[in-house]
Amino acid sequence: MRKTVRQAVRATVQLAVAALMGFGSIVFITVLLITVTATVVVVGAWMLPETVLLVRRIAGAKRNQVAAWTGREIPEAHLPIEGPLRERLRTAVRDPGTFTDLRWMVAYYGYGCLGYLALPLWPVGLLVDGVWCGLLRREALVLPLISRLADLDAVWSTALLKPSPKVRLVERVEELTETRAGAVAAHGAELRRIERDLHDGTQARLVSLSMRIGLAKRAYERDPEGARKLLDDAQDQAEEALTELRHVVRAIHPPILTDRGLVGAVRALAASSGLDVDVRVDGLRDSAQDGPRPPAAIEAAAYFVVAEALTNAAKHSGSDRAEVRITRTLGGLRVIVRDDGRGGAEGVAHVSGPGTTAGGSGLLGMRRRVAALDGTLLLASPFGGPTVIEVELPCVW
Structure with missing residues (x-):
């Protein structure tokens, strides 16, 4: 009563x-x-x-x-x-x-x-x-x-x-228009980065490789020892060029995602981050061949979010620990990255869906990747910490 x-x-x-x-x-x-x-x-x-x-x-x-x-x-x-x-x-x-x-x-x-x-x-x-x-x-x-x-x-x-549904449709069209603009900008920035990496790194090494092989051919008969040294240098240049090409390919779509799946790739990131990272997974299998997987674009976006968040935590947070949570939801995939560092990232950027802006290029890149897939990214980083990045990526399982 x-x-x-x-x-x-x-x-x-x-x-x-x-x-x-x-x-x-x-x-x-x-x-x-x-x-x-x-x-x-x-x-x-x-x-x-x-x-x-x-x-x-x-x-x-x-x-x-x-x-x-x-x-x-x-x-x-x-x-x-x-x-x-x-x-x-x-x-x-x-x-x-x-x-x-x-x-x-x-x-x-x-x-x-x-x-x-x-x-x-x-x-x-x-x-x-x-x-x-x-x-x-x-x-x-x-x-x-x-x-x-x-x-x-x-x-x-x-x-x-x-x-009314009409108003929501107009809002949705505006949101998708802005999202598309962000995706186009992100794509353009990615192409420029790949072109810069190839031009400044791989292309320069291949030119040097060609020159050394040419010099070795001309010097082969009169100076075999010098020609052998030039060929050794050319071999080193070729190996360095291959290493840089692998780096460019990993930036486009990491091969580890194909080989080990999202969970295995994130565990590898955690192991090489320099932090003590606790990775917890709910609803996904560690093996790439065992159980359903999200689409490749969703996996790549989740992977890059974790990679960027852990990199930022290692460089700027002052913390030696971080947590990564990957959860399969009814409508997609949820990724949460947390560190107990000094915080303050909200002073650099506040990210909350397609309409907001971000100050740092890393956070801006994350926002654009997520927004291009119709996802949401929330950043909470008060001064004194903790810093929490939560991403929701829609997909059909």
Whole structure:
């Protein structure tokens, strides 16, 4: 009974706030009509954008109230109202979010009075439920209705305030456009890096190799010993060129991923990182041939995230320990890398999905790799640590 009463009290507070907002919507609709009239006669055109912003704040307050009651946030999608008056008017009128908020406000004029129904339920509930629970040892009957009224208010408000599918589609198109731009930039940077590595390293060594072989051919008859030394140098140059070519290939797609799979490749990274790394895996097998594997692009992105995170931890964190968690989820792959170092990476970059920017090239590269696969990357690195990088990569198993 006490638990039921506490829940009823909480629901009553929720409904009381809802009732006040419902009464406020009645007053605000009057203000809205005045604004529309003033806008029509041009004299008060400046009032419309400000009124729309006020509507957004009221609707936002209702979203927060419903989220506090249900534990589920209601997405909010609005275009920014800024710039000259003409642009602000155009945005205020054309923004689909404006219609969504106004629709809720008009409907709330009707169902916002649900809170008043809770008042007569209290004396009836305390009397009937007290007798019912005391004599028959049963659960309360009347007071739970107050919570159901609060649930009903939340359900209706959620249905009216959530963005329309059209708005979500527009947001998705914008997000994918930005993601594609990031992927193109990342691809261009990768091509330039490969070209630079080949030009400055491998190509220079191959030119030197060709020159030494030519000199050895000319010197072979008159100076066999010198020619032999030139050929030895040429052999060393060829081996160094092969080593650099392997490095370039590993940067494109590490062969160890093909040979040992993601888990084996990450364990090899951990062993060679210079840190004491605890690798834990859930839902994946160590062997590349044993069990299902994510697509090659997903494996490569996860591998490079771990490699970059461990490199940053070894260079900058000041910690000698790190943790790597790789988890197979229903919708893809989750990778978490944590170190207990000094933190502060948030001062360099805050990464949270396709729309954000990053300061360091390593973090920017990780963000672009993940965003190109429609994934998300979250960075948490307060000063004093710890630093945690969490990546979600969608894929079908």
